[in-house]
Amino acid sequence: MSLQPGDALTSHNFGLQIDGVMVEYLAEVSGLSLEQDVIEYQQVSAQGKPVTKKLPGVKKAGTCTVVRGMTQSAAFNTWITESINGVMGSARKNATIMVMDYQNNPVKRYNMRNAWCSKIDTSTVKAGEAAALTETVTITFEELVIE
DSSP states (O other), rough: OOTTOOOOOOOOOEEEEEETEEEOOOSSEEEEOEEEEEEEEEEEOTSSSSEEEEEEEEEEEEEEEEEEEOOHHHHHHHHHHHHHHOOHHHHHHHEEEEETTEEEEEEEEEEEEEEEEEEEOOOOOOOOOOOEEEEEEEEESSEEEOO
């Protein structure tokens, strides 16, 4: 079933690519945002009245948080380890959050340039609990491009 004009994307089918390779399907993504400075200045119009103008400024770096099932994904685990250990030469990667349609065709991409993991939290481990273990990973990036 392909999307028809005007159909909204669903929020349940997405994954993470690192350097173009799909490494992980995620449980949750939050805080993914694109922001830039706003330059405000004032000038006088031809009629002699003060006018306030606003211009787009420099794009800001950002962060996002992803939640994934605790798996043995070698590529993702290596990326986290290199980042946390400060091996920035290989830790900075181009990462993409891909949103897919019902047929797993990519329909939207959030490309994060020079991304690396700055924080990792694991879910609570409790004896007798029958729940999946998850990791919450904070990804820091220098630039976000939306396609």
